Amino acid sequence: MAKKDMDLAPSRREKKGLGQFILLFCLFLYTLFAFVPVLLTFIAAFTDEKYIAKNGFTLFPKEWSMNGVNAVLRYGNRLLTSYGITIFVTVFGTFAGLLIMSMFAYSISRPDFRLSKFLSIYVLIPMLFNGGQLSGYIVFTSMYHLKDSLWLLILPLMVSTMNVIILRTYIANSIPGELMEAAKIDGAGEYRTFFQITLPLLKPSLAAVGFMMATAYWNDWQNALLYITTDTKKPLQLLLINIQKSIEFLLNNSNVPASAKAAMGGTIPQYSSTMATVIIVIGPIMVAYPFFQKYFVKGLTVGSVKG
């Protein structure tokens, strides 16, 4: 690719040979592969419904329309409620999870705290061995009786071994222990040291872990599908799944009378309106993500639990 260059002057970062352009082109192709499907969603949401039915999904439609988006807006209250549920679960779960996990990570990284060995193992075990979906389902519903409770959207995603390890590694590697010592000598109690010294310094890691948690909460469909039955408690992802199910129902039941279909009016989900719903569901993450991207590398370094 690059020809031999014995000169000292140009560093490897500055050469712009033919090879570099080929590389750039390959990267560009991959970017298309990754991004075109996302783009297609946006285009389809604004494509005329009949045009899709006739010509199929396309990146270059000849007839545009706002009908898809309008149809989604007609979901009105249902959509708004689901949005509220998803936002509540995401915000509450992420902040509560970050708080308790960083407190835990801080505790187990204290030198001279004998119990920390046990706690490290305790947090590690669920990564090695767990009851699996079925046991979880049985325990949560028949033992805790939490079926249809929002707690089952929040608690299962709140603590993860991986995130505790990431926070713990960050505390061990990037926050000098002397700082904590100094705070203590100055008379700060344990809680004050944690909240005023450690927590602010933990910010890059909190941002990265928090964003990953928030996406996990936002995108969680499985717990919702398993546990939530009341309409007013359904998060966005479940709304999406329900839309797909109703499409399938309409397609597979040719004996649904035309009058019933008409009665459903604008709420019959079709191509462009479905894509518009998809955009409404994935949109907020797309908007938020570039602001967090810079923390991904710095804040997500994984180390050993023992350190």
Place this chain on the structure above:
Amino acid sequence: MKDFFRNTWKHRAHVVMALPVFLVLFFIMYVPMTGLIMAFKKFDFKLGLYGSPWNGLENFKILMASKATFIQMTENTLLYYVIFTALGTLLNVVLAIAIDQCVFKKCAKTMQTLMIIPVFISYAAVQFIVYAFISTDTGILNKTFGMTTRFYSTASVWPILLTIVKIWKDTGYGSVLYMSVLAGIDSELYEAADIDGANKWQSIWHITLPSLVPMVTVMLLLSVGSVMKSDTGLFYQVTRNSGILYEKTQVIDSYILNAIFKNSNFGFTAATSLFQSVVGLLLMLFANGMVRKIEPENALF
């Protein structure tokens, strides 16, 4: 022992701070572990987990009796794990190196931002995007190539389709981790190689790749423990849980999910579930042991 209690009392603030995570894990992870005893019980919802009567190895006999289903979904689980892990790791590394080598930094950065987006789209949404490509009447594939393939009832194409979807979704983000390693390589190493007359390929081979080995090892180790687990959304949502496709798309996790919804076959499912957890544990211990031998500082425990 007395020392230990004195030490714990001295650190009581830390005990309190650790308590919330302790409790959440206890109720969400540890108590459900006891649910695995279901594998040896005849489960009855009314009697609950602990009240249901024991039935010895009955459930495993059922498992053996319908072992075709069991073997098929285990095979699928393993097959997809191998494809996704091998191809995924390879592409993550290639992409990371490609972005790292690119001298048009601004361009590369923007492209990377776009490449990562798919990882943030839930499978519940991904399935609509996939539908736009493969639907029989309106899908881009059929329209472009003038075909009339009914993808949702043609099992044989799904291993390829699912692999593409998985690669599309995870590769951009997967490469970030490796890029962080590459960013840490001392640039003097490359300059020294340049002076010694090494070409680009040689410096990638002798400097870049070896520096990625520890991270690749750790990531593989982490994944080995979840061989028996799958990306449930991929197999349940993207396939639209279509029964005709099960032969190629049913994995252990999606089977268990279906069993829960159908409220049926709990004996068989519980036995499968136990198998999944135990094999996962053994693989994790094995993998960690291997890593501890090769690269002790990268072992998890």
